[in-house]
Amino acid sequence: xxxxxxxxGVSQVTVSRALSDPSKVSPETLRRIHEAIExxxxxxxxxxxxxxxxxxxxxxxxxPSITNIVYSSLLHGFSDIMREHGYQIMLSxxxxxxxxxxxMIETHLARRPDGMLLTGIHHSAAARRMxxxxxxxxxxxxxxxxxxxxxxxxxxxxxxxxxxxxFAIRAGYRRAATVTAGxxxxxxxxxxxxxxFRAATGEELPAIDFPPGTATLGQGRxxxxxxxxxxxxxxxxxxxxxxxxxxxILTEAMARNLxxxxxxxxxxxxxxxxxxxxxxxxxxxxxDRDALGKAxxxxxxxxxxxxxxxxxxxxxxxxxIKRASA
Amino acid sequence: xxxxxxxxGVSQVTVSRALSDPSKVSPETLRRIHEAIExxxxxxxxxxxxxxxxxxxxxxxxxPSITNIVYSSLLHGFSDIMREHGYQIMLSxxxxxxxxxxxMIETHLARRPDGMLLTGIHHSAAARRMxxxxxxxxxxxxxxxxxxxxxxxxxxxxxxxxxxxxFAIRAGYRRAATVTAGxxxxxxxxxxxxxxFRAATGEELPAIDFPPGTATLGQGRxxxxxxxxxxxxxxxxxxxxxxxxxxxILTEAMARNLxxxxxxxxxxxxxxxxxxxxxxxxxxxxxDRDALGKAxxxxxxxxxxxxxxxxxxxxxxxxxIKRASA
DNA sequence: GTGAAAGCGCTAACAT
DNA sequence: ATGTTAGCGCTTTCAC
Numbered sequence: 001x002x003x004x005x006x007x008x009g010v011s012q013v014t015v016s017r018a019l020s021d022p023s024k025v026s027p028e029t030l031r032r033i034h035e036a037i038e039x040x041x042x043x044x045x046x047x048x049x050x051x052x053x054x055x056x057x058x059x060x061x062x063x064p065s066i067t068n069i070v071y072s073s074l075l076h077g078f079s080d081i082m083r084e085h086g087y088q089i090m091l092s093x094x095x096x097x098x099x100x101x102x103x104m105i106e107t108h109l110a111r112r113p114d115g116m117l118l119t120g121i122h123h124s125a126a127a128r129r130m131x132x133x134x135x136x137x138x139x140x141x142x143x144x145x146x147x148x149x150x151x152x153x154x155x156x157x158x159x160x161x162x163x164x165x166x167f168a169i170r171a172g173y174r175r176a177a178t179v180t181a182g183x184x185x186x187x188x189x190x191x192x193x194x195x196x197f198r199a200a201t202g203e204e205l206p207a208i209d210f211p212p213g214t215a216t217l218g219q220g221r222x223x224x225x226x227x228x229x230x231x232x233x234x235x236x237x238x239x240x241x242x243x244x245x246x247x248x249i250l251t252e253a254m255a256r257n258l259x260x261x262x263x264x265x266x267x268x269x270x271x272x273x274x275x276x277x278x279x280x281x282x283x284x285x286x287x288d289r290d291a292l293g294k295a296x297x298x299x300x301x302x303x304x305x306x307x308x309x310x311x312x313x314x315x316x317x318x319x320x321i322k323r324a325s326a
Numbered sequence: 327x328x329x330x331x332x333x334x335g336v337s338q339v340t341v342s343r344a345l346s347d348p349s350k351v352s353p354e355t356l357r358r359i360h361e362a363i364e365x366x367x368x369x370x371x372x373x374x375x376x377x378x379x380x381x382x383x384x385x386x387x388x389x390p391s392i393t394n395i396v397y398s399s400l401l402h403g404f405s406d407i408m409r410e411h412g413y414q415i416m417l418s419x420x421x422x423x424x425x426x427x428x429x430m431i432e433t434h435l436a437r438r439p440d441g442m443l444l445t446g447i448h449h450s451a452a453a454r455r456m457x458x459x460x461x462x463x464x465x466x467x468x469x470x471x472x473x474x475x476x477x478x479x480x481x482x483x484x485x486x487x488x489x490x491x492x493f494a495i496r497a498g499y500r501r502a503a504t505v506t507a508g509x510x511x512x513x514x515x516x517x518x519x520x521x522x523f524r525a526a527t528g529e530e531l532p533a534i535d536f537p538p539g540t541a542t543l544g545q546g547r548x549x550x551x552x553x554x555x556x557x558x559x560x561x562x563x564x565x566x567x568x569x570x571x572x573x574x575i576l577t578e579a580m581a582r583n584l585x586x587x588x589x590x591x592x593x594x595x596x597x598x599x600x601x602x603x604x605x606x607x608x609x610x611x612x613x614d615r616d617a618l619g620k621a622x623x624x625x626x627x628x629x630x631x632x633x634x635x636x637x638x639x640x641x642x643x644x645x646x647i648k649r650a651s652a
Numbered sequence: 653g654t655g656a657a658a659g660c661g662c663t664a665a666c667a668t
Numbered sequence: 669a670t671g672t673t674a675g676c677g678c679t680t681t682c683a684c
Contacts, residue, residue: 001677011655016679026653041459046436047377048677051660056373067402072393079419088433090416093405107414110372133367217600248603254580255605274543277574279581327661337671342663352669374661377676656683667672 001044007036019044050112059300060090060108061117062101064183068214070242070270070289071119074141077293078117085301087114094119096183096212102127109134115300120185121145121152137303139296143185144313151303151312153296160285160318161189161239164267165196167320168237173265175236176205179223179245182212186241189269193239206231215241220248221255224264228256235263237326243268243275246282250325254279265326280324292316327370333362345370376438385626386416386434387443388427390509394540396568396596396615397445400467403619404443411627413440420445422509422538428453435460441626446511447471447478463629465622469511470639477629477638479622486611486644487515487565490593491522493646494563499591501562502531505549505571508538512567515595519565532557541567546574547581550590554582561589563652569594569601569610576604576651591652606650618642 002012010029018025018033025033036042050056059082063071079089090111094101102124108116109130115137121144123131131138131149140152168176176197180190194205208223208231223245227233240246246268253264260266260280268275271286295314328338336355344351344359351359362368376382385408389397405415416437420427428450434442435456441463447470449457457464457475466478494502502523506516520531534549534557549571553559566572572594579590586592586606594601597612621640 012677013656013679014654016677017654020679024653029653041456043432043435043456043460045377045438045677046433047373047382047438048660049679051371051373051377051662052677052679054660054679065402066392067395067398069393069395072398076391076393076419083418088416088418088437090414092409092414093402106369107372109369111414112371112373130367130369134369214599216603218603221603244600247600251603251605273540274570274573277542277544277547277577279577338661339663339672340670342661343670346663350669355669371661374676375663377678378661378663380663380676654684656681658679658681660679661676663674663676665672665674668670 001042004033004036004040004042007040008032054112056112056114057087058090058111058113059087059115059117060092060111060113062092062094062104062108063119064094064096065214066091066093069272071142074289074293074296075117077290078297079293081294081297081301085297098122098124098127105130109136114304115139117141117296117300118149121148121154122184123149137300139300139303141292141296144315146313148312151299151314153292153299153314153316155287155316155318157185157188158192160269161192161194162196163318163320164189164239164285165193165200167322168197168239168265168267168326169200171237171265171326173237173326174201175203175233177207177227177231177233177236177238178205178240179208179210179220179227179238179249180241181210181215181245183241186269189241190239206233215244217244217248217251220245221252222248224249224252224256237261237265237267239267241269243270243272243282243284246284246325247274247278250278250280250282261324261326267320267326271321275321276323278325283323283326284321286319286321288316327368330359330362330366330368333366334358380438382438382440383413384416384437384439385413385441385443386418386437386439388418388420388430388434389445390420390422391540392417392419395598397468400615400619400622401443403616404623405619407620407623407627411623424448424450424453431456435462440630441465443467443622443626444475447474447480448510449475463626465626465629467618467622470641472639474638477625477640479618479625479640479642481613481618481642481644483511483514484518486595487518487520488522489644489646490515490565490611491519491526493648494523494565494591494593494652495526497563497591497652499563499652500527501529501559502527503533503553503557503559503562503564504531504566505534505536505546505553505564505575506567507536507541507571509567512595515567516565532559541570543570543574543577546571547578548574550575550578550582563587563591563593565593567595569596569598569608572608572610572651573600573604576606576608580605587650587652593646593652597647601647602649604651609649609652610647612645612647614642
């Protein structure tokens with residue numbers, strides 16, 4: 001920056017000003033500075049800038065998995081807004097592991113982000129302490145609580161399960177099963193579904209549970225196979241913790257020549273882009289993930305400007321999309 | 327750090343050493359320092375560290391889209407290795423736009439990353455200049471060239487198309503069509519397929535082309551519809567630029583009661599996790615994306631330690647996986 | 653509109 | 669094994 005200044009016949013500070021607030025520099029000086037930048041290929045050092053100004057223009061985000069479209073599409077909306085406002089995103093995966101999350105929070109905090117996005121509302125006590133101690137604005141997403149660290153943007157997982165159960169009962173189903181990923185939130189959805197369904201029918205629900213990790217279509221196929229062959233499930237509605245599972249069940253039903261939804265009905269979760277186009281099309285729970293990500297970004301931006309948050313908890317809700325599979 | 331030192335009765339440098347190279351500090355001092363860190367909740371400032379040491383332990387990555395599993399799974403392998411070696415990843419999307427890529431390269435460079443991952447081998451001249459000027463180690467992935475900026479890890483897209491054509495010819499197909507995303511690499515695969523197929527059969531190939539953006543199952547269904555209704559394509563093999571399209575074609579064929587592969591055969595690209603489990607299962611081109619990401623990480627790490635790269639270009643190859651759809 | 657000086661919180665180099 | 673000194677490349681504050 002000093003050498004750019006020398007080249008343009010001004011001091012280093014003037015170059016700094018030309019870059020951060022051009023209105024404070026005369027047009028003629030500005031022109032010469034830009035010429036010098038062009039000529040030298042100068043790229044400012046954001047590290048030094050952040051150190052001096054105590055603003056890094058960095059937002060860090062922690063998600064369980066980036067290969068899971070549910071989180072990556074949420075991040076897509078989030079980054080869009082953040083980038084528009086001049087922030088960059090640093091992303092890490094926690095792999096659904098609270099301990100790993102805590103480690104990552106610490107290394108992220110070391111970069112002095114201006115804000116942080118966390119997935120879910122459950123974090124280790126030590127993580128909470130570090131976060132609060134650092135004073136970093138935090139937005140927790142994909143779930144809601146009355147007691148966020150800072151603010152949260154999400155929806156009630158229990159409510160989706162309960163409403164799905166209600167939907168299934170109203171649609172006339174009297175037998176049901178669940179297929180669930182090894183993810184705490186997915187399990188809460190299932191529990192609420194099971195409770196609601198059992199309250200109405202008194203029936204026990206066979207359950208297939210998978211270990212943590214991204215849900216696959218193959219697991220979905222497998223779960224229908226096991227439901228039929230091991231659990232004696234012959235007909236009814238299956239509540240899945242993701243559209244992947246649901247699509248797999250549709251596929252397996254097709255391969256077995258079972259009628260959907262008469263014999264086997266399926267409810268997915270996520271309303272992923274394919275859900276509308278499966279055969280038959282998939283009944284599912286829609287979360288507007290892009291809007292959720294954007295709302296999270298806005299909540300954080302509001303915090304930066306000390307705008308009073310009307311509420312620290314934003315419930316973006318969900319919607320059951322009735323299609324052909326249930 | 328100074329106050330931690332005061333608390334532990336040592337100077338600030340000793341604290342720094344305790345954190346970066348504990349073997350240089352006596353066990354007793356180390357213990358007191360850790361006590362003080364615990365008590366104060368001190369989190370070191372990586373920004374200041376990076377500025378002073380000229381090593382940021384930051385790797386930045388640029389991919390067209392994070393919601394596209396092809397890139398996110400590659401990054402997954404890449405981050406795994408990088409994290410093991412103490413590097414963090416900063417990720418941004420270019421949206422398949424070279425101009426946006428150039429902007430992002432500049433802002434990323436401002437953070438002084440120790441290395442950078444770029445998708446593809448085509449970058450604007452200005453971007454190349456900045457990259458080379460900065461001296462930042464760069465690994466280009468998902469494609470190969472004899473003249474990388476630094477090093478590249480990928481495979482030949484043209485070769486996949488050519489080999490797929492050969493495969494189709496050998497399998498006895500004499501009519502073919504293509505379904506392609508608005509992505510330069512996808513188009514190269516298609517062009518090689520068309521050329522190979524035409525050379526053997528003399529046939530013209532109807533083509534469906536989509537604009538840039540993530541390929542969806544819905545577009546796949548749509549493309550079979552259009553191939554049949556608009557292009558008069560009645561039978562043959564369809565070469566797709568992604569498994570999503572291929573899955574959509576399978577779905578539409580099922581909905582139309584067309585026999586697969588007798589009437590409509592399909593070749594996908596990517597061997598995504600669902601490809602093995604579609605009905606019928608999907609013949610596709612497999613790239614070991616996780617291994618590719620890992621190889622890219624290793625190439626970069628080699629560069630960091632000035633280990634001689636035997637070759638600056640690593641071809642990870644591909645494999646045609648024959649399943650039931652073609 | 654521009655400049656000089658101080659300092660952000662660390663690490664590197666050199667002492668002891 | 670520990671301390672001292674001098675920056676890293678910017679922004680902030682205050683002066684002119």
